[in-house]
Amino acid sequence: MLGNYKKILEKSRARVQELALDVLKASEDVFEAFKNGDIEKANAAKELLKDTHNRNNKIDNEIIKTLALFSPEAKDLRVVIAYLKITSELTRIADYIRSYAKSYKMQVSGEFDLDDLKQDTISFQQSTLKSLKAAVESIKVESVDALETLYRKVNVEESKCDDILSILEKNTLGQICINPENAGDYVMFLQSMRKLERVSDRSVTIVKLAYFAQKGGKLKL
Amino acid sequence: MAKQIILDIKNFSFTYASSQKPALKEVNLPIYTNKITAMIGPSGCGKSTLLRSLNRIHDLYPGNTYQGEVNLLNSKTDKYEDILKLKKENDLIKLRQRVGMIFQKPTPFPMSIFDNVAYGLKLQGIKDKTIIEEKVVNALKGSAIWDEAKDRLKESAMGLSGGQQQRLCIARAVALVPEILLLDEPTSALDPISTGAIEELVSELKKDISIVIVTHNMQQASRLSDYTAFMYLGEMLEYNKTDKIFLNPKEKLTEDYVTGRFG
Amino acid sequence: MNRLFLNKIVLALSTLSAIIGIGFLFWILATLSIKGVSALSFDIFLNDLVNGGIRNLLVGQFTMAFIATIVGVPIGMMAGIYLREYGNNSTFAMIIRNLSDIMMSAPSIVIGVFVYAIIVSPMNGYSGFAGAAALSIMMIPIVISTTDNMLSLVPKELREAGIALGGSKHKIILQIVLKAAKIGITTGILLAFARIIGETAPLLFTSANSAYFTMDLSEQFPSLTVSIYNLANYPDSESRDLAWAASFVLTMIVLFINLLGRYFTRDKG
Numbered sequence: 001m002l003g004n005y006k007k008i009l010e011k012s013r014a015r016v017q018e019l020a021l022d023v024l025k026a027s028e029d030v031f032e033a034f035k036n037g038d039i040e041k042a043n044a045a046k047e048l049l050k051d052t053h054n055r056n057n058k059i060d061n062e063i064i065k066t067l068a069l070f071s072p073e074a075k076d077l078r079v080v081i082a083y084l085k086i087t088s089e090l091t092r093i094a095d096y097i098r099s100y101a102k103s104y105k106m107q108v109s110g111e112f113d114l115d116d117l118k119q120d121t122i123s124f125q126q127s128t129l130k131s132l133k134a135a136v137e138s139i140k141v142e143s144v145d146a147l148e149t150l151y152r153k154v155n156v157e158e159s160k161c162d163d164i165l166s167i168l169e170k171n172t173l174g175q176i177c178i179n180p181e182n183a184g185d186y187v188m189f190l191q192s193m194r195k196l197e198r199v200s201d202r203s204v205t206i207v208k209l210a211y212f213a214q215k216g217g218k219l220k221l
Numbered sequence: 222m223a224k225q226i227i228l229d230i231k232n233f234s235f236t237y238a239s240s241q242k243p244a245l246k247e248v249n250l251p252i253y254t255n256k257i258t259a260m261i262g263p264s265g266c267g268k269s270t271l272l273r274s275l276n277r278i279h280d281l282y283p284g285n286t287y288q289g290e291v292n293l294l295n296s297k298t299d300k301y302e303d304i305l306k307l308k309k310e311n312d313l314i315k316l317r318q319r320v321g322m323i324f325q326k327p328t329p330f331p332m333s334i335f336d337n338v339a340y341g342l343k344l345q346g347i348k349d350k351t352i353i354e355e356k357v358v359n360a361l362k363g364s365a366i367w368d369e370a371k372d373r374l375k376e377s378a379m380g381l382s383g384g385q386q387q388r389l390c391i392a393r394a395v396a397l398v399p400e401i402l403l404l405d406e407p408t409s410a411l412d413p414i415s416t417g418a419i420e421e422l423v424s425e426l427k428k429d430i431s432i433v434i435v436t437h438n439m440q441q442a443s444r445l446s447d448y449t450a451f452m453y454l455g456e457m458l459e460y461n462k463t464d465k466i467f468l469n470p471k472e473k474l475t476e477d478y479v480t481g482r483f484g
Numbered sequence: 485m486n487r488l489f490l491n492k493i494v495l496a497l498s499t500l501s502a503i504i505g506i507g508f509l510f511w512i513l514a515t516l517s518i519k520g521v522s523a524l525s526f527d528i529f530l531n532d533l534v535n536g537g538i539r540n541l542l543v544g545q546f547t548m549a550f551i552a553t554i555v556g557v558p559i560g561m562m563a564g565i566y567l568r569e570y571g572n573n574s575t576f577a578m579i580i581r582n583l584s585d586i587m588m589s590a591p592s593i594v595i596g597v598f599v600y601a602i603i604v605s606p607m608n609g610y611s612g613f614a615g616a617a618a619l620s621i622m623m624i625p626i627v628i629s630t631t632d633n634m635l636s637l638v639p640k641e642l643r644e645a646g647i648a649l650g651g652s653k654h655k656i657i658l659q660i661v662l663k664a665a666k667i668g669i670t671t672g673i674l675l676a677f678a679r680i681i682g683e684t685a686p687l688l689f690t691s692a693n694s695a696y697f698t699m700d701l702s703e704q705f706p707s708l709t710v711s712i713y714n715l716a717n718y719p720d721s722e723s724r725d726l727a728w729a730a731s732f733v734l735t736m737i738v739l740f741i742n743l744l745g746r747y748f749t750r751d752k753g
Contacts, residue, residue: 002444003424068467069443278644283572310652318650328645331663341649
């Protein structure tokens, strides 16, 4: 295998993994911040993610270069295409996390009381985090069996998120009936939760892509 | 680190003895030190003609005419010398010891593997057997054929496979420690595995030698080279860094060729 | 239907022609063998013609053939090398090549007469030298042609590879090209030798013949071929038997050399 080719494949792989790890860390920080009311942590998360679009472009351009110069085939080709799409998904997830970090600031600084919904919100965030962890893990893993396990895991967490979200929606609507003057805040809260829900959706996509890269067959997202 | 030009081709035109029309028209091309420069283009575009002008091997066939300059850097004096002006046989011999060439068809000499690699050294006048042996072993090692050759050094080179023969030819050229190596479609007669082995070898060689490779296989050019020159009907249509040529070619003809829309 | 039938007819005719040709060859060999072997004995190899043997004839024939080879091969090879490597398709080279080809089909008796005029006449006598000269004149065009052709089979990339390593032209020719054409050229020389060793006409007016054993080339020199011609014309049956034996020996020699040549150029694949 040509030295240049090997180098560029490893570089792309390293970059995608770095991005994934940063997105994971930022999500952990943001959810920590929510649990403990730590604005600094939320800001730190935003910092970590501020360059995501540039990093996405860098990875994309490198992969385009790899395709143009080295005509990868078989698994190399699937891996490189998977990286292309996974990077996209990671960048979207980063966007959701960043906007959640922003809305959190707003949530904490207002006179907005989430106490009744807090427990559910935390479980929701836990499941979201677990699905994201599975996705990030799947980018590193090469064994098809391990990937099948991760796929089951991420699906489980994603349906949990769905379930918890419907519970949250019901309870929030309940809260709105009790405290109609805070309706605006509650609605914004729901919106940010719905956005967060997409994180687990995209995590499922990431695991599907990683599975396609290793196992083959056709892309079915 | 500033890029250094080791061979500077300026306004070079070339006409074959038997033809009226020039095969090369005012070609300009810099060859950078320790880089791989590829020349691509449809058949008849002049890329082999240009390559063979760089070690004056056209001189074997009298009657050709040429204009322009091909300036080779003299590493001792840091000055450029126009190799087109060389006339004496001794000067041409010295030139060819600095600018080696590998051909499309592997050309092992009808002698043993050892004698093949030692041939150029003996031509240089080296007589000391220990020195010759050392250089031969180094050349074979540096051409990734030592393992296959070490137990059959005295056997005829004709018994090697095509890919091995070609690596032997490279060892033979590399034994002279040339500054530039010219490769004329070196793998087009070989199977994919031998091709891969030779591409890896060439990729390694560029650390010490500047390489110019003519290839009709675009993927080979895109995989291997740092710079690519696209030639068409005797002219240098486009020259740039390889990733620019294959990602964002400027000329439409270059794009058509690279995307396979030619002809 | 028509084409198939025509095909069969042509096939039959060509097979028939082949059988006729080979048939005659076998007839000749058979006759030679039968008549020749019956007259063979150890004695004829130990005695000279004067004593009813062919020893001096064999020695004489080979001697003149070897001298012709020593003279003819270097000249022929150098000319062949010149034509192929230095001639560069010039008019001069083309003329030489054509002349050489014409010489190859020149009647051998004409060459004999020519040597008679330039050597035998001035020297006032037949000699082994003249015989050898005539044979070498026959040999040279053959060697030129073989060398020229065998060298043309060497791919030009081999020469270019040698030049690309910094070799000068003459070194490349001697050390690489000739080596590459070695087998073909050697075989050509062998076959040329086989050709001249069976020649009679060039020797008739040059070395004539001798019944005695001699290595003196300035005198008439013994040869197998001329002797066969002479012996066949004598009335007595011993001479004629000896002629058969000599013919058989000569044929075997030529056959052997030809087979040797084929052996060298066999397909080693």
